[in-house]
Amino acid sequence: MPELPEVEVTRLSFADRIRGARVTAVRVGKPLRWPLGVSHETIVGRRVGEVSRRGKYLWVALDRGGLLMHLGMSGSLSFGATTGAPGPHDHFDLVTARGTLRLTDPRRFGAVVWSPAPDAAPAATLLAGLGLEPFDDRFDGAHLHAALRRRRVAVKTALLGGEIVVGAGNIYACEALFEAGIDPRLRSDRISRARAARLADAVRSTLARAVELGGSTLRNFRDAHGAAGEFQLDAKVYGRAGKPCVRCGTPIRRVVQGARATFFCPVCQRR
């Protein structure tokens, strides 16, 4: 589920409220993608610091060490007063004096991993190889063009990989390519500098707009207040197979790339 906008919206919805809270208990449910990697006693008693984001990961700093969290495909975080016993999909609770940070994740592709520092193992290992943040000044047309030229995969696959730029998952990669007028099947090394510049702009503007709209809620995404996102109502191509292109009326096409669905307008998006 959660691509960069959903993760960022989640972060913004609880970071200020949890900062400074003392951890009083930790509860772990069914196994997530990786084990927590530390005993509960190591975490209890510590104070929560800043919550930051790298790609689709959140780093919840404690006064020593911290937790690297990922929402996988179906995860969401809530923060507030605990309301009753954990449900069948609530697999991690960080109980603090100000409320409980709870990870709910039906498919359990998400993760909560202890690390002594964000730039030490195991966090550093998981974050290694991530590309630039889309809002980093260094992510521009020249950078994207140079990086795309080194690959021979479809441009959509290159965006999804996250080794060039992080944050765009299946929804926003499709949307950004529509915005830039580029066929998602086009080989990455055949993209001109000018089109790469447009694509870089499109990636940034698409992700920024999605953050403003609170992310996309397709099934179950909620921020830590429980609010749904509204970007899905604004999607031009994602999930719109067979429906008319908002720009030209041509039916939106659905193809499969790397076992993922890709949506695009065959007229507005050119090779």
Next chain:
DNA sequence: AAGTGGACCTGCTAGC
């Protein structure tokens, strides 16, 4: 070495 496909796990929905 880069590219591709399978694996992880559960729930929902479209279609028969």
Next chain:
DNA sequence: TGCTAGCAGGTCCACT
């Protein structure tokens, strides 16, 4: 109405 196949926002790993 009820069952089932197919599909879902991510990423790691093994294999070619």
